[in-house]
Amino acid sequence: MSFEEFGLSPELMSGLADVRIKEPTPLKNEVIPPALQGKHLLVKHEAGDDGVFLIPALQKLTTNGEVSGTRVLILTPSVERVKELDETVWAMGYHAQISSAALSMKGIRTEQEQAMKDGAPVVIANPGRLIEILENHKLTLPHVDLIIIDEAHGMENYNLVSRVKDIMQKVEGDPQVLIFSGSNNKAAQQLSSDLLKNPQVIGFDDDAVSESKEKAKSEPEAKKEEPEADTNDQADEEFELDQEEVNRKLAEASVSVVLNPEEKEEAEEKKAEQQAPADEEEPEPVPEDLKQAYIYVPPRAKISTLLAHLEKTLTDKIVVFAASKRTTDRLFRIIRKKGWGVVSINKGLKQEYYDERFGKFTSGDMKILLVGGLSATEVELDEVKQVINYDVPNEVEEYKYRAELVGRGKAARIVS
Known part of the structure; x- marks a missing residue:
């Protein structure tokens, strides 16, 4: 079969072309049709062919029109997988204006909490962090209609199966569930037994789910397992902050501050994002004759003020700096709906996606470049009319x- 035969939306087809997915793999041909039909699935799956579940997930969002709240929930045990899947969703869903929120154990908690409150259409999460946010803020998931369990075999450590079950208690309604696992181990069996309803099994024996249900009846839930000494991805889920390292970095920066334990992780993340490379030269003093503009607005009026300002200067090449990917995602959706040429780049974006988007801006195909979480030293800009600080940097x-x-003639003016 071809992707056209699946009835995928033109926007999603363009997204697949962007990530160079041209033809469906044999596994995609097996999984995508029943997934689009709403069936529950248990699939034997190795990492590397993530389109097998992301394609039906994004297709459901494109066919539902305007989405309200989180509709797709992807749970994975690994911090690295959260980041990887978030980037892939962004790339595949770029033309369909589908955004996602990444909730990993190493992420900045306040940004993640805001993402959940905002109702990102797709949430990709480590179970531990998600249930923590849901319980702390008494949140539920009333709009989710598709749940994907990625690397279910990896949920065996750290009692993640019970956390997934706790999350399911926060889900209202009767969502479709897709479970992808490298093996049918105890974790995969428990999740299949508890979450799947009349599933289609692909890659395992057809009686894999029925056997799981029988074992679930005869065996109590496994106790929390102790981590092995040399775990990698699984150890990420129970990330512990090196407080001595944080104190050392704060001392180097000559910052005296008292932090709550739960805030130390955020401080390290923000410090890493804002700190220039050690061998970077100090910036020259701002020229005295530099033309600068400062627009004071309350936070609730920032977006409308930015849009009004951009509308007056749409013929110019403009760079907008924001503090995070989350902010640039939000701005991108709004500006794109205006029909203005806009692309965005952010910290952690894969190089091939970065080059493609940045190339569209430098070539003049797109007039607005959104930059999230990157320093100006990391973006090779030239001949830009305006530099806009949507978020004024802390440093x-x-x-x-x-x-x-602006001082070196690479831009005409700077506006904050």
Whole structure:
């Protein structure tokens, strides 16, 4: 079969072309049709062919029109998988304006909490972090109609199966469930037994689910297992912060601050994002004759003010700096709906996607470039009419780096 025969939306087809997926693999041919029909599935799956579940997930979102709240929930045991899947969803869903929120154990908690409150259409999460946010803020998941369990075999450690079950208690309605696992181990069996309803089994014996149900009746739930000494991805789920390292970095930065234990992780993340490379030269002083503009607005009016400002200068090449990927995602959706040429790049974006989007801006195909979580020293800009600080940087040095784009003739003016 071909992707056209699956009836995929033109926007999703364009997204597949962007990530160079041209023809469905044999596993995609087996999985995508029943997944689009709404069936529950248990699939033997190795990492590397993530389109097998992301394609039907994104297709459901494109056919449902305007989405309200989180509709697709993807649970995975690995921190790295959260990041990887988030990038792939962004790339595949780019033309369909589908955004996602990544909730990993190493992420910035406040941003993740806001993403859940905002109702990102797709949430990709480590079970531990998600249930923590849901319980702390007394949140539920009333709109989810598709749940994907990725690497179910990896849920065997750290009692993740019970956390997945706790999350399911927060889900309202009767969502479709797809389970993908490298093996039919105890974790996969428990999840299949508890979550799947009349499933189709692909890659395992047809009686894999029925056997799981029989074992579930005869065996109590496994107790929490102790982690092995040399775990990698699984150890990410129970991430522990090196407090001595945080204190050392704070001391280097000459910052005296008292943090709650739960905030130390956020401080390290933000410090890493804002800190320039050690061998980077100090920025030159901002020229005295540099033309700068500052627009004071309350936070609730920032987006509308930005849109009004952009509308007056649509013929210019403009760079908009924001503090995070989450902010650029939101701005991208709004600006794209206006029909203005916009692309976005952010910290952690795969190089091939970065090059493609940045190339569209430098070639003039797109007039607006959104930059999330990156320093001006990391973006090779030239001949830009405006530099806009949607979020004014916390570090004076970073402001100087951006101002230097104007001082060196690479931009005409800077607006904050």
